[in-house]
Amino acid sequence: MANGSVGDYCEPEDVAYVPGIDYVAGWRMAAEAADEVNGALEAIGIDAGAVRAVPHAGAHGEPVVWLRPEDARLIARVLRRE
16 A cells, blocks of 8 residues: 555554544544535535545644545535636
């Protein structure tokens, strides 16, 4: 896997659990944002099976929303109205 990634999305430090870090709060914030993105995409006719924002909590508990590169490119094309 390229650039130290493990699987499709995570970095090596993402697989470690650090006691005292509130991962759940970060994930919840990311889940709310991902739901907003997914709802907006659905509202403009993009199939949820084609593009999906995915919530994640980073290594330090920070909220992160993942998109596959091809999903990000599709969103960019739609925003540019191409």
